[in-house]
Amino acid sequence: MAENDNASPRRGFLRRIWDGFWSPTGVLSTGFLLIAGFLGGILFWGGFHWSLELTNTEEFCTSCHTMETNLGEYRETIHYNNHSGVRAICSDCHVPHEWQYKMKAKIMAVKDVYHEVLGTISTPELYEERRLEMASAVWRKMKASDSRECRNCHAFEYMDFTLQETRAAENHQKAIDQGMTCIDCHQGIAHDLAPGYLEEYRHVVESLASASGIETGTTALAEVRAYLGERTE
Amino acid sequence: MLGILDLLGTIGGSILGLPGILGMALGMATRNWALAAGLGAAIGLLTPILLGGSHSTHVPITTIEYVVSVLIGTIAGLVGCAVRRKGATV
Numbered sequence: 434m435a436e437n438d439n440a441s442p443r444r445g446f447l448r449r450i451w452d453g454f455w456s457p458t459g460v461l462s463t464g465f466l467l468i469a470g471f472l473g474g475i476l477f478w479g480g481f482h483w484s485l486e487l488t489n490t491e492e493f494c495t496s497c498h499t500m501e502t503n504l505g506e507y508r509e510t511i512h513y514n515n516h517s518g519v520r521a522i523c524s525d526c527h528v529p530h531e532w533q534y535k536m537k538a539k540i541m542a543v544k545d546v547y548h549e550v551l552g553t554i555s556t557p558e559l560y561e562e563r564r565l566e567m568a569s570a571v572w573r574k575m576k577a578s579d580s581r582e583c584r585n586c587h588a589f590e591y592m593d594f595t596l597q598e599t600r601a602a603e604n605h606q607k608a609i610d611q612g613m614t615c616i617d618c619h620q621g622i623a624h625d626l627a628p629g630y631l632e633e634y635r636h637v638v639e640s641l642a643s644a645s646g647i648e649t650g651t652t653a654l655a656e657v658r659a660y661l662g663e664r665t666e
Numbered sequence: 667m668l669g670i671l672d673l674l675g676t677i678g679g680s681i682l683g684l685p686g687i688l689g690m691a692l693g694m695a696t697r698n699w700a701l702a703a704g705l706g707a708a709i710g711l712l713t714p715i716l717l718g719g720s721h722s723t724h725v726p727i728t729t730i731e732y733v734v735s736v737l738i739g740t741i742a743g744l745v746g747c748a749v750r751r752k753g754a755t756v
Contacts, residue, residue: 457755533718534679536675536679540679543671577725
Protein backbone atom coordinates (compact mmCIF):
# COMPACT_ATOMS: atom_id res chain seq x y z
CA MET A 434 0.00 0.00 0.00
CA ALA A 435 2.84 2.36 0.88
CA GLU A 436 4.35 1.80 -2.57
CA ASN A 437 1.05 2.70 -4.19
CA ASP A 438 0.81 5.85 -2.11
CA ASN A 439 4.27 6.96 -3.25
CA ALA A 440 3.74 6.15 -6.94
CA SER A 441 3.45 9.10 -9.30
CA PRO A 442 -0.09 9.82 -10.55
CA ARG A 443 -1.15 7.82 -13.61
CA ARG A 444 -0.52 9.90 -16.73
CA GLY A 445 -3.23 10.73 -19.21
CA PHE A 446 -4.23 8.47 -22.07
CA LEU A 447 -2.87 10.75 -24.81
CA ARG A 448 0.42 11.19 -22.95
CA ARG A 449 0.81 7.41 -22.64
CA ILE A 450 0.05 6.96 -26.35
CA TRP A 451 2.64 9.66 -27.17
CA ASP A 452 5.30 8.04 -24.97
CA GLY A 453 4.53 4.60 -26.35
CA PHE A 454 4.79 5.91 -29.90
CA TRP A 455 8.31 7.21 -29.30
CA SER A 456 9.56 4.28 -27.16
CA PRO A 457 11.89 1.72 -28.74
CA THR A 458 10.09 -1.52 -29.45
CA GLY A 459 11.32 -4.51 -27.49
CA VAL A 460 9.48 -7.18 -29.45
CA LEU A 461 9.77 -6.17 -33.11
CA SER A 462 12.92 -6.43 -35.19
CA THR A 463 14.14 -3.65 -37.50
CA GLY A 464 13.37 -5.88 -40.49
CA PHE A 465 9.80 -6.43 -39.31
CA LEU A 466 9.25 -2.70 -38.82
CA LEU A 467 10.76 -1.91 -42.23
CA ILE A 468 8.63 -4.49 -44.05
CA ALA A 469 5.49 -3.50 -42.14
CA GLY A 470 6.18 0.18 -42.83
CA PHE A 471 6.78 -0.53 -46.51
CA LEU A 472 3.53 -2.52 -46.83
CA GLY A 473 1.63 0.10 -44.84
CA GLY A 474 3.04 2.80 -47.11
CA ILE A 475 1.90 0.96 -50.23
CA LEU A 476 -1.56 0.42 -48.78
CA PHE A 477 -1.88 4.03 -47.69
CA TRP A 478 -0.57 5.48 -50.95
CA GLY A 479 -2.66 3.10 -53.06
CA GLY A 480 -5.77 3.98 -51.06
CA PHE A 481 -5.02 7.68 -51.29
CA HIS A 482 -4.49 7.54 -55.04
CA TRP A 483 -7.59 5.38 -55.55
CA SER A 484 -9.70 7.86 -53.59
CA LEU A 485 -8.20 10.72 -55.57
CA GLU A 486 -9.10 9.04 -58.85
CA LEU A 487 -12.66 8.54 -57.61
CA THR A 488 -12.95 12.30 -57.27
CA ASN A 489 -11.98 12.57 -60.95
CA THR A 490 -15.03 10.69 -62.19
CA GLU A 491 -17.94 12.43 -63.88
CA GLU A 492 -20.36 10.88 -61.36
CA PHE A 493 -18.47 12.47 -58.49
CA CYS A 494 -18.19 15.90 -60.14
CA THR A 495 -21.86 16.04 -61.02
CA SER A 496 -23.18 14.60 -57.77
CA CYS A 497 -23.74 18.14 -56.47
CA HIS A 498 -27.00 19.90 -57.29
CA THR A 499 -25.18 23.02 -58.51
CA MET A 500 -23.43 21.07 -61.26
CA GLU A 501 -26.66 20.19 -63.05
CA THR A 502 -26.67 23.28 -65.28
CA ASN A 503 -23.13 22.93 -66.57
CA LEU A 504 -23.58 19.15 -66.95
CA GLY A 505 -26.57 19.74 -69.22
CA GLU A 506 -24.60 22.23 -71.32
CA TYR A 507 -21.60 19.95 -71.56
CA ARG A 508 -23.82 17.09 -72.77
CA GLU A 509 -24.68 19.16 -75.84
CA THR A 510 -21.06 19.58 -76.88
CA ILE A 511 -18.65 17.58 -79.03
CA HIS A 512 -16.63 16.70 -75.95
CA TYR A 513 -19.55 14.55 -74.75
CA ASN A 514 -20.73 12.93 -78.01
CA ASN A 515 -18.71 12.77 -81.19
CA HIS A 516 -17.93 10.58 -84.19
CA SER A 517 -14.76 9.11 -82.70
CA GLY A 518 -16.35 7.90 -79.46
CA VAL A 519 -13.69 9.58 -77.34
CA ARG A 520 -15.15 11.51 -74.42
CA ALA A 521 -13.53 14.23 -72.36
CA ILE A 522 -15.06 14.24 -68.87
CA CYS A 523 -14.95 17.09 -66.33
CA SER A 524 -11.54 16.18 -64.93
CA ASP A 525 -9.95 16.01 -68.38
CA CYS A 526 -10.52 19.74 -68.81
CA HIS A 527 -10.38 20.93 -65.20
CA VAL A 528 -7.71 18.78 -63.53
CA PRO A 529 -4.07 18.86 -64.65
CA HIS A 530 -2.21 15.56 -65.00
CA GLU A 531 0.99 16.65 -63.28
CA TRP A 532 0.94 15.57 -59.64
CA GLN A 533 1.58 18.87 -57.83
CA TYR A 534 -0.86 20.78 -60.05
CA LYS A 535 -3.43 18.00 -59.69
CA MET A 536 -3.18 18.28 -55.90
CA LYS A 537 -3.47 22.04 -56.18
CA ALA A 538 -6.62 21.72 -58.29
CA LYS A 539 -8.12 19.27 -55.79
CA ILE A 540 -7.42 21.57 -52.87
CA MET A 541 -8.83 24.57 -54.72
CA ALA A 542 -11.95 22.55 -55.58
CA VAL A 543 -12.88 22.65 -51.90
CA LYS A 544 -14.46 26.02 -52.70
CA ASP A 545 -17.03 24.18 -54.86
CA VAL A 546 -18.18 22.19 -51.84
CA TYR A 547 -18.26 25.38 -49.75
CA HIS A 548 -20.48 27.14 -52.28
CA GLU A 549 -22.67 24.05 -52.71
CA VAL A 550 -23.32 24.12 -48.96
CA LEU A 551 -23.93 27.88 -48.98
CA GLY A 552 -26.21 27.61 -52.01
CA THR A 553 -24.35 30.39 -53.85
CA ILE A 554 -25.51 29.13 -57.27
CA SER A 555 -28.37 26.91 -56.16
CA THR A 556 -31.02 28.41 -58.49
CA PRO A 557 -30.86 29.10 -62.26
CA GLU A 558 -31.03 32.85 -61.55
CA LEU A 559 -28.15 32.73 -59.08
CA TYR A 560 -26.20 30.55 -61.51
CA GLU A 561 -26.63 33.06 -64.34
CA GLU A 562 -25.59 35.92 -62.05
CA ARG A 563 -22.32 34.14 -61.37
CA ARG A 564 -21.74 32.54 -64.77
CA LEU A 565 -19.35 35.17 -66.10
CA GLU A 566 -17.39 35.30 -62.84
CA MET A 567 -16.99 31.50 -62.77
CA ALA A 568 -16.03 31.35 -66.43
CA SER A 569 -13.57 34.17 -65.95
CA ALA A 570 -11.79 32.27 -63.17
CA VAL A 571 -11.36 29.24 -65.43
CA TRP A 572 -10.20 31.37 -68.38
CA ARG A 573 -7.63 33.07 -66.18
CA LYS A 574 -6.27 29.71 -65.04
CA MET A 575 -6.16 28.36 -68.59
CA LYS A 576 -4.61 31.46 -70.11
CA ALA A 577 -1.94 31.50 -67.41
CA SER A 578 -1.10 27.83 -67.99
CA ASP A 579 -1.13 28.03 -71.81
CA SER A 580 -4.33 25.91 -71.82
CA ARG A 581 -2.52 23.04 -70.10
CA GLU A 582 -5.63 20.91 -69.64
CA CYS A 583 -6.61 21.24 -73.35
CA ARG A 584 -3.15 20.01 -74.22
CA ASN A 585 -3.68 16.81 -72.25
CA CYS A 586 -5.30 15.67 -75.54
CA HIS A 587 -4.72 18.36 -78.17
CA ALA A 588 -1.49 19.72 -79.62
CA PHE A 589 -0.77 21.89 -82.63
CA GLU A 590 2.02 19.46 -83.55
CA TYR A 591 -0.46 16.59 -83.96
CA MET A 592 -2.91 18.53 -86.15
CA ASP A 593 -3.22 17.69 -89.83
CA PHE A 594 -4.47 20.97 -91.27
CA THR A 595 -5.39 19.27 -94.55
CA LEU A 596 -8.09 17.33 -92.69
CA GLN A 597 -9.50 20.40 -90.96
CA GLU A 598 -12.04 22.84 -92.30
CA THR A 599 -10.38 25.76 -94.06
CA ARG A 600 -11.40 28.24 -91.38
CA ALA A 601 -10.12 26.01 -88.58
CA ALA A 602 -6.85 25.30 -90.37
CA GLU A 603 -6.26 29.00 -91.04
CA ASN A 604 -6.99 29.99 -87.46
CA HIS A 605 -4.82 27.22 -86.00
CA GLN A 606 -1.92 28.27 -88.23
CA LYS A 607 -2.51 31.86 -87.15
CA ALA A 608 -2.50 30.77 -83.50
CA ILE A 609 0.85 29.02 -83.96
CA ASP A 610 2.37 31.98 -85.77
CA GLN A 611 1.17 34.51 -83.22
CA GLY A 612 1.72 32.57 -80.00
CA MET A 613 -1.94 32.29 -79.07
CA THR A 614 -3.34 29.54 -76.85
CA CYS A 615 -6.47 27.33 -77.09
CA ILE A 616 -8.62 29.33 -74.67
CA ASP A 617 -8.01 32.56 -76.63
CA CYS A 618 -10.62 31.32 -79.14
CA HIS A 619 -12.43 28.39 -77.49
CA GLN A 620 -13.95 30.05 -74.41
CA GLY A 621 -17.36 28.42 -74.77
CA ILE A 622 -16.18 24.98 -75.83
CA ALA A 623 -18.05 23.07 -73.11
CA HIS A 624 -20.41 25.51 -71.39
CA ASP A 625 -22.67 28.35 -72.48
CA LEU A 626 -21.21 31.83 -72.60
CA ALA A 627 -22.50 34.76 -70.59
CA PRO A 628 -23.28 38.13 -72.20
CA GLY A 629 -20.20 40.32 -72.28
CA TYR A 630 -17.82 37.41 -72.30
CA LEU A 631 -15.45 38.89 -74.87
CA GLU A 632 -14.95 42.04 -72.82
CA GLU A 633 -14.35 39.91 -69.74
CA TYR A 634 -11.87 37.72 -71.59
CA ARG A 635 -10.01 40.78 -72.84
CA HIS A 636 -9.84 41.99 -69.24
CA VAL A 637 -8.43 38.61 -68.17
CA VAL A 638 -5.76 38.72 -70.87
CA GLU A 639 -4.73 42.27 -70.06
CA SER A 640 -4.67 41.78 -66.30
CA LEU A 641 -2.53 38.66 -66.67
CA ALA A 642 -0.20 40.48 -69.02
CA SER A 643 0.21 43.39 -66.62
CA ALA A 644 0.66 41.03 -63.65
CA SER A 645 3.43 39.13 -65.41
CA GLY A 646 5.10 42.30 -66.64
CA ILE A 647 4.40 41.65 -70.32
CA GLU A 648 4.19 44.87 -72.21
CA THR A 649 0.84 45.39 -73.84
CA GLY A 650 2.57 45.93 -77.17
CA THR A 651 4.00 42.38 -77.47
CA THR A 652 3.00 40.38 -80.52
CA ALA A 653 1.01 37.67 -78.72
CA LEU A 654 -1.05 40.06 -76.63
CA ALA A 655 -1.62 42.41 -79.53
CA GLU A 656 -2.82 39.54 -81.70
CA VAL A 657 -5.15 38.19 -79.02
CA ARG A 658 -6.60 41.68 -78.58
CA ALA A 659 -6.95 42.07 -82.33
CA TYR A 660 -8.65 38.67 -82.58
CA LEU A 661 -11.05 39.49 -79.77
CA GLY A 662 -11.73 42.82 -81.41
CA GLU A 663 -12.60 41.08 -84.68
CA ARG A 664 -15.02 38.77 -82.90
CA THR A 665 -16.72 41.62 -81.11
CA GLU A 666 -17.42 43.42 -84.37
CA MET B 667 -10.31 34.72 -52.49
CA LEU B 668 -8.92 32.88 -55.51
CA GLY B 669 -5.47 34.21 -54.68
CA ILE B 670 -5.59 32.67 -51.21
CA LEU B 671 -6.96 29.43 -52.61
CA ASP B 672 -4.20 29.41 -55.19
CA LEU B 673 -1.60 29.82 -52.46
CA LEU B 674 -3.20 27.12 -50.28
CA GLY B 675 -3.31 24.80 -53.28
CA THR B 676 0.36 25.42 -54.03
CA ILE B 677 1.26 24.73 -50.38
CA GLY B 678 -0.84 21.53 -50.32
CA GLY B 679 0.66 20.34 -53.59
CA SER B 680 4.15 20.86 -52.18
CA ILE B 681 3.37 19.05 -48.91
CA LEU B 682 2.03 16.03 -50.78
CA GLY B 683 4.75 16.23 -53.43
CA LEU B 684 8.51 15.80 -53.40
CA PRO B 685 9.36 18.76 -51.11
CA GLY B 686 7.13 17.43 -48.32
CA ILE B 687 7.76 13.72 -48.62
CA LEU B 688 11.38 13.50 -49.78
CA GLY B 689 12.28 16.56 -47.72
CA MET B 690 11.06 14.85 -44.56
CA ALA B 691 12.74 11.56 -45.52
CA LEU B 692 16.07 13.33 -46.02
CA GLY B 693 15.60 15.22 -42.77
CA MET B 694 15.16 11.89 -41.00
CA ALA B 695 18.58 10.86 -42.28
CA THR B 696 20.46 13.33 -40.08
CA ARG B 697 20.50 14.78 -36.54
CA ASN B 698 22.02 18.01 -37.80
CA TRP B 699 19.34 20.71 -38.00
CA ALA B 700 21.18 22.83 -40.56
CA LEU B 701 21.94 19.89 -42.83
CA ALA B 702 18.32 18.71 -42.65
CA ALA B 703 17.04 22.17 -43.51
CA GLY B 704 19.56 22.46 -46.35
CA LEU B 705 18.64 19.08 -47.83
CA GLY B 706 14.94 19.94 -47.63
CA ALA B 707 15.52 23.33 -49.22
CA ALA B 708 17.57 21.74 -52.01
CA ILE B 709 14.76 19.31 -52.80
CA GLY B 710 12.32 22.22 -52.66
CA LEU B 711 14.44 24.13 -55.17
CA LEU B 712 14.90 21.16 -57.49
CA THR B 713 11.27 20.05 -57.57
CA PRO B 714 9.82 22.91 -59.66
CA ILE B 715 12.78 22.61 -62.05
CA LEU B 716 12.29 18.87 -62.47
CA LEU B 717 8.52 18.56 -62.24
CA GLY B 718 7.14 22.09 -62.53
CA GLY B 719 5.66 23.83 -65.52
CA SER B 720 4.09 21.40 -67.92
CA HIS B 721 5.15 18.58 -70.20
CA SER B 722 3.19 19.93 -73.13
CA THR B 723 3.33 23.70 -72.74
CA HIS B 724 5.99 26.29 -72.12
CA VAL B 725 4.64 27.83 -68.95
CA PRO B 726 7.25 29.60 -66.83
CA ILE B 727 7.45 28.46 -63.23
CA THR B 728 6.42 31.33 -61.01
CA THR B 729 8.47 32.78 -58.17
CA ILE B 730 5.74 31.88 -55.69
CA GLU B 731 6.06 28.21 -56.69
CA TYR B 732 9.78 28.29 -55.97
CA VAL B 733 9.32 30.14 -52.67
CA VAL B 734 6.57 27.81 -51.42
CA SER B 735 8.46 24.71 -52.55
CA VAL B 736 11.71 25.75 -50.81
CA LEU B 737 9.85 26.76 -47.64
CA ILE B 738 7.90 23.50 -47.47
CA GLY B 739 11.07 21.51 -48.22
CA THR B 740 12.94 23.29 -45.42
CA ILE B 741 10.14 22.78 -42.91
CA ALA B 742 9.77 19.13 -43.93
CA GLY B 743 13.51 18.63 -43.50
CA LEU B 744 13.37 20.14 -40.01
CA VAL B 745 10.36 18.01 -39.07
CA GLY B 746 12.23 14.94 -40.34
CA CYS B 747 15.24 15.92 -38.24
CA ALA B 748 13.01 16.34 -35.17
CA VAL B 749 11.60 12.85 -35.77
CA ARG B 750 15.14 11.48 -35.97
CA ARG B 751 16.22 13.18 -32.74
CA LYS B 752 13.10 12.16 -30.88
CA GLY B 753 12.73 8.66 -32.21
CA ALA B 754 16.25 7.33 -32.67
CA THR B 755 19.29 7.01 -30.44
CA VAL B 756 21.81 7.03 -33.28
